[in-house]
Amino acid sequence: MSKWVYTFGDGKAEGSAEMRNLLGGKGANLAEMSTIGVPVPPGFTISTEVCTYYYTNGDTYPAGLTDQVETAVKGIEATIGAGFGDAVNPLLVSVRSGARASMPGMMDTVLNLGLNDETVIGLATRASDERFAYDSYRRFIQMYSDVVLGVEHHLFEDALDDVKRDAGVSQDTELTAANLRDLVGRYKKIVAEELGKPFPQDVKDQLWGAIGAVFGSWMNQRAITYRRLHGIPESWGTAVTVQSMVFGNMGEDCATGVAFSRDPSTGEDAFYGEYLVNAQGEDVVAGIRTPQHLTIKGKTKHGSNLPAMEEVMPKLFDDLCKIRTILEAHYKDMQDMEFTIQQGKLWMLQTRNGKRTVRASVKIAVDMVSEGVLTKEEAVLRVEPQALDQLLHPTLDPKAPRKILAKGLPASPGAASGKVVFTADDAEVWVKNGEKVILARAETSPEDIGGMHVSEGVLTTRGGMTSHAAVVARGMGTPCVAGAGEIRIDGKAKVMRVRDVTVAEGDVITLDGSTGEVILGEVPTIQPEMTGDFATLMSWVDEVRTMKVRTNAETPLDASTARNFGAEGIGLCRTEHMFFDPKRIVSMREMILARNEAGRRAALAKLLPYQRQDFVDLFTIMKGLPVTVRLLDPPLHEFLPNTEAEQEEVAQASGIDAATVRATVLQLHESNPMLGHRGCRLGVTYPEIYEMQARAILEAAVEVSKASGESVVPEIMIPLVMDKTELDMMKAVIDAVAKDVFAKSGMTLEYKVGTMIELPRAALRAGQIAETAEFFSFGTNDLTQTTLGMSRDDAGSFLEIYRQKGVVETDPFATLDQEGVGELVKIAAERGRATRPEIKLGICGEHGGDPASVAFCQTVGLDYVSCSPYRVPIARLAAAQAAIRQKAKAKQPA
């Protein structure tokens, strides 16, 4: 006869973790725990094959199922020493659905099944707690009626309200045993009235009702929708798991508790947990009674005077310690366990990998390698890359109180406090006067860079994760909260308002760039430490990694920071950021305002020495590592001021009449600057600009090569290319400059010319573009904007709604949209390689520091990712994990 039922419990099982398809996730896990010798409350699982049979045979069960269930119930009774439906010592069970994949759309759990008017008295007696027994019974009726019988939920809630009103109490906990007995009566009446028949008193009827409800729930609307949305085939079916309930509140030989196999806060290899004698699981967490420590060490450390389990129940504590060892050895990870002791017998209710701080996570991973539990690769997989951020930045003291003003996007991690100012100029003035400031702006522009640099943190009320403020702040390692839309900044009055709170210039606020919180007043912070464990882990990371990690940097500070964080070159140096320096902006504007090429060349000649020195500094810091320099990208109007007063200033400074300045600003105005006259379109229109930049790069490379004796190989990158012709033209300009520089300096260097792939057309035409380009760098910020037709500066107004409504799962500017943008990246990589097999491929969008996106880059086979300095360690870890996973996948049979 076919086997439909698989038993488990108390250290043995018929199933295992591998039988997930047959037993569902829940059933397979319980079987696994039993198999490895963990005392799990006994039970059995009805396989998913029964579900399939049920639906292909007109909602009927296969022959033999009834007998197998009956036998399995008897097995539970024997193990637990209680009888199903026994009035004196009743066995109670839980019934749960369990599909191969977790499915929130399906039936909820039914607990305490097996209670009826008789067994409730047995339970009350054995627990010496009548109130508990009747509360369990009334909850069971309510849950079973709702989930299995389909009686409307609110009817029971109305009855509960009635009883409370009659008893003159407001809380459920104030109800007495008598009140609850009364409530049970009312509940039964409701069921009888609604269904025309009484609530089932026969426990077998109860059980088969619940089993039927689980199978029925496989085809309810919620489950069907969930399957459709998540691509789960109907044919998988669900299993049903029936498990004995155990109680920690049946006397002084009973207890309940939670335990972590290591300290979740520090990662220390110390057993850690809490318990309560004669209590239910919810008592431990509810805080009504003070929980006691498991160990004497824990008790001492936390200054508790309540006895530890180690002292009170030494034998059971010893059992628990053994199980701790078994579970860690089996799951190879720190475990978070729930246990119950029922009348001197330890039962494990649940175990799972425990949540922990990053610090603990790193320590546990490194320790487990020394202990021989994990390989280095396994250890590397154990740390969440994104979480490393906490180790690199100051964090708010979690114990300190905080008055949250508003919440924005966690745009650049770290925490900082300071006096709020509302303009970049004010920031600079206040800092000169010795103050620490937080710069708050509606949004920032390149002109604010000076003020951002001196501020402790940056707050904006508009813009997303890749807004100017966010990108620049991350690059600087400055905490930033972006797009805090509730806040209204009144620049004239120099105040900001959130609902009824007004914060004036000079008031202290605190930003938590890791959570997006804006807090009133100062909150103490904890400084980061790079422990030895961190360094150890990162060394393993670099051993397994196959992708290089570079940084996006243009200042010497950024470049040095990134080198300290392990960057292996610069993947994106944005030259335009270099033009905002007060000494240079004048010449830059002179260039823009010039009437002809001669005028532009005169202004560019003034910029050349500055620009050359920029590259000398960077090449020197990067010591021969590759440096990719992107030529001027933003539209020229970004360098001109918008207000009439500022235009007047520029006019005076440049000696050009104000009308001309105004006219130029007007003429350069663009409806959609993102799609405007920028990138190589500037280079094609004004080749002299790129000519100057190429000269600065190549002269600097020659200078540093001569000085250091080590050869600098600059990579010159042309932005916003949509066609090979553009690149050809710009390469011709660069090659001509190179010829001249090499002739004049008497030194010839290798240099590469490549392009950003940041337009869909460039991705599609990559095969042709690669005829000229020696490298591609995927500018996934702009590629996301164009592929999705979504401006990152404007997406704030609807992206949150899109997330809430489930249109997007993650911010596509934070995590690469693999289905859309990703396909273009793949197409470009394939076509580029087909033309030029040795082409170097990298990514320099903000996605280069996002772990999920880094993993995608690994699958596409990119040579490197590039990200802001503070994300370099994250990217290194993410790249290592991606490499390990790719290797593992390659080993799997196809």
Next chain:
Amino acid sequence: MSKWVYTFGDGKAEGSAEMRNLLGGKGANLAEMSTIGVPVPPGFTISTEVCTYYYTNGDTYPAGLTDQVETAVKGIEATIGAGFGDAVNPLLVSVRSGARASMPGMMDTVLNLGLNDETVIGLATRASDERFAYDSYRRFIQMYSDVVLGVEHHLFEDALDDVKRDAGVSQDTELTAANLRDLVGRYKKIVAEELGKPFPQDVKDQLWGAIGAVFGSWMNQRAITYRRLHGIPESWGTAVTVQSMVFGNMGEDCATGVAFSRDPSTGEDAFYGEYLVNAQGEDVVAGIRTPQHLTIKGKTKHGSNLPAMEEVMPKLFDDLCKIRTILEAHYKDMQDMEFTIQQGKLWMLQTRNGKRTVRASVKIAVDMVSEGVLTKEEAVLRVEPQALDQLLHPTLDPKAPRKILAKGLPASPGAASGKVVFTADDAEVWVKNGEKVILARAETSPEDIGGMHVSEGVLTTRGGMTSHAAVVARGMGTPCVAGAGEIRIDGKAKVMRVRDVTVAEGDVITLDGSTGEVILGEVPTIQPEMTGDFATLMSWVDEVRTMKVRTNAETPLDASTARNFGAEGIGLCRTEHMFFDPKRIVSMREMILARNEAGRRAALAKLLPYQRQDFVDLFTIMKGLPVTVRLLDPPLHEFLPNTEAEQEEVAQASGIDAATVRATVLQLHESNPMLGHRGCRLGVTYPEIYEMQARAILEAAVEVSKASGESVVPEIMIPLVMDKTELDMMKAVIDAVAKDVFAKSGMTLEYKVGTMIELPRAALRAGQIAETAEFFSFGTNDLTQTTLGMSRDDAGSFLEIYRQKGVVETDPFATLDQEGVGELVKIAAERGRATRPEIKLGICGEHGGDPASVAFCQTVGLDYVSCSPYRVPIARLAAAQAAIRQKAKAKQPA
């Protein structure tokens, strides 16, 4: 022995048109003309195989070539009755290169080869014109020295200047025979000095020098570059054609002329042309002597008193008429011929398909079908679709003088004059007062629509072919010149300036929307006529066409116009244009300014009746043809005014305080509105807007179906979709409304829900989107903007430079970029069809009216194209041609 030389001439030939690969384009055509019996001056072609041999054998000629050339020259001498190098009756020849494809990068022609110090005297005697002979000789030396011998051109020009100075004249034509003889001497001296040897006097040396130069030119840098740019393989090689020169200026039995086989202006089947006795070809065109008509009819018609060729040379005229018949029968098209009569013998120098007006083009095509020369399909291929525009709009009288002020883009065809005004409001006021106006604006916005409607023409100084002004004007059939960047409009002073000209409000200007000219004052126009021939041709067009042609229309006027032009439905009805009506804009703004959903719903309820009536009108006009309605697309800020004064007005009108209006405008402001909160993003955020629109559409459909008894099948289109989820949500909203409308009206209708494909991501995800979408409409305007990362409103600043520098060949907003945008269209069509084979595919971008783009749509297999009303006939013709070409291609062996 191999055959290297192919002779032709005087009615017979060894080659034919099919031998293009061997003889080059020129040689093959001359052979073809000879073969069909046309008296072509005799000559021969050295095949491309010789070129190949030459380059694979170290610049040597194959054995036998010299003999074959010698024999061929003898053949020419015999035919023409003159001797090569003969001092009394010299044969002169031309030498030309001729590759399989036309290659401007190669050697120019050498004329008059065979002249030397002796033969020049023979030529002078035979022509009784010493000046002519020496002028020919000095030109030959100059050309041959430049092209064959590589002597620098300017040396000859210097010498010519010297001679003119010495003679005291300023024009070449003032030089006497003696002056020219002197010049020949100087030229020969230059050659001798430069090359160290004299100019070749042996005519055979001259000939072989020229032949060698042609083969050499195949590998010159210009030719190599040209081949690389145009993908022409080097292996093709070039042929060399040597042909006898004939002269029409050797006496009274000589003549020269040009002729059209039909009237190129009207298309009438009448022989038409001009000639001159005893003259060179250039005399006919130079206007020094008045040319005479070929026919008596022509002479009479044009009131000439000079004798016609028909009278003067009846026999030769008869020969010419016969040739006219031969050529038309052979080329099946109206021919433009050049002929020369040398001493009583008619020679045809050239024939080609003649240029003609559109009107003539239509008439000739239709006539040739009645004559049995062409099939209907061939006739359809003979008319240039774009040219039809001239038949649909008034045109400027070509004879009238015009003072051109500036030139912009030919944004909407047709010509119009009127008094210039600078605001839409002024336009409406002036028109009410009985004036005809031209509206001149920097750029237009939806608020200007009222003023645009009443204007005769629209002029903008910014924006491209798909700017708001251009798109709307084309839709209205109003002439428009866009982006006339030289013009500066001063709105305050109510004047516009171009360089030193100032045009004040009320001054009359004329626009030619077909050329982009802005003209001062009034120019008379010619009204269009839809002749019977036009109707006949269009009926054939519709017979062969496989793609449907719809129109983009939202007003009843547009819809009716388009129906008259043969539109088969509406492919794009932009509902937002309907909200700018003064009666509606108030409610629209109320909706935008509402604080919550209830407020929005209240405002939308006011808009519903208007919107419903819009659709009732359109459905009624379209009589059951498909109507695709796009739900609200533009960002909401487009409906709010930008100036403080207007905001104040809105505040008063809506009863909302001005601060709130200002704050809303500020809050809705976007950095890149094209990529902002628009399209279905509005629908997802405020489903109630799409709900109202769906209700208006469906209620209107029910109303019209009930009234007409004919079923209306509305197609509801969701814009800016990037993911299936968005479409699912919007479809759910529409389906719910439909259920309600059908229940309340007691009538159920079919309706379709589909989407625009206008984002790269949508194209890539088309397979998934088609699970829900019943149709796709390619919004290639936006798809071009996103794929190329190019804002059509901003591209003006660099697109012209891109065109000049050869980065783009055509404006990608006018003609679909097949390599980039086109690939996405193909991908989307394939993936969409893979999911839903019966999915309806169309295009509704401006490209739908562009012939090259329409041809592309045919290759992708779209079901229809949709374009503005005045482009419907163009699209019909383009679609027909594309279908014919596709069928022809399918028949070709693979």
